[in-house]
């Protein structure tokens with residue numbers, strides 16, 4: 001055992017992993033990051049946690065630009081991803097890529113995405129805007145667009161932007177700056193004028209719990225907590241919690257805390273939502289108007305309601321995609337192919353009825369042979385139908401089985417709603433009204449939330465609150 005450690009130590013010396021120490025005796029890990037370097041604190045902090053690495057000869061290259069592969073590795077290490085090199089789902093990232101394990105896990109967790117052509121482009125430089133999004137996704141700060149993500153970083157004391165008031169979102173980011181942002185994101189002590197408040201309380205359930213400077217056992221222990229001690233949880237990084245207890249602040253593993261979910265409820269919900277893609281399918285389009293009556297065309301109503309549903313889901317954390325966003329023709333098979341390509345998790349087709357009835361009905365496909373999600377489809381149909389009937393005070397024609405292409409050929413919970421009858425005066429008055437279309441869109445939004453709340457067991461209150 002001891003011999004093994006000694007051999008490892010010598011090997012590390014030979015390989016140059018153990019860097020020089022400065023005159024002052026403070027840990028310095030890299031020849032080119034002196035203790036007076038503006039980012040020395042943050043770089044050395046991340047080096048202590050083995051989150052950033054230098055060259056074999058002990059250089060960090062603080063002014064070099066960060067590639068996408070390096071960014072995935074650095075972020076992945078903060079979250080204790082298994083970095084073992086392996087095959088990935090990207091055609092340009094082989095098992096031989098040093099970051100392949102991190103890239104694959106980060107992609108699976110929707111922290112960093114590939115490109116439509118199936119590449120990841122590991123050598124492409126990361127811009128400051130991309131960095132902001134990456135950090136938001138990795139630590140669930142909630143920003144979904146680049147500008148929201150930048151706003152979150154400013155808000156949390158992680159970024160300040162340039163003195164000219166811009167953030168330089170299109171500029172590539174250098175390693176020193178990336179290290180500063182990541183250190184501030186994971187450890188609030190590095191942030192600028194930022195006071196954390198407790199998000200929940202927890203109790204230590206291990207007999208002696210090491211409190212560490214960072215979110216892994218690579219970091220030094222700063223204190224030890226006793227079993228039964230109460231702590232305030234201030235911040236979560238992966239499976240580690242940043243806690244405060246009687247003057248002590250630092251990271252502990254969440255496995256040793258009772259009364260804590262692995263992340264705070266809001267974070268947990270956001271983590272979940274970003275894995276979910278909702279496909280909205282406005283029926284018909286272009287030369288195919290669908291049903292036509294009372295001066296209305298079905299294709300226009302379907303699209304208008306779909307766009308309203310989209311805007312309700314915008315910025316919730318869910319991914320949302322429409323099979324068409326304008327008056328164009330999309331074949332039934334292309335609608336299904338699009339949903340599959342987008343890795344949709346639910347599919348909602350919006351239509352308008354005709355044929356002399358009145359009221360609302362919702363369809364699902366009931367034979368598992370082609371679309372296995374029969375029970376989930378039925379549940380989704382029931383949730384949306386209930387909300388639509390309430391919203392429009394419409395005749396409830398119920399949830400029905402239907403052998404329809406977009407339901408049958410799909411591979412996700414899929415439903416088709418018929419909002420009302422275009423050839424019935426009373427229904428048409430609502431179908432053609434922006435106000436009532438808005439109510440239908442909100443009902444579809446709420447129906448999808450009802451479905452998800454029951455499927456996931458998570459608290460969707462923040463999303464319900466948005467439309468109250």
Ligand SMILES: [Zn+2]
Pocket residue numbers: 283284290291298351352
């Ligand atoms: Zn139709």
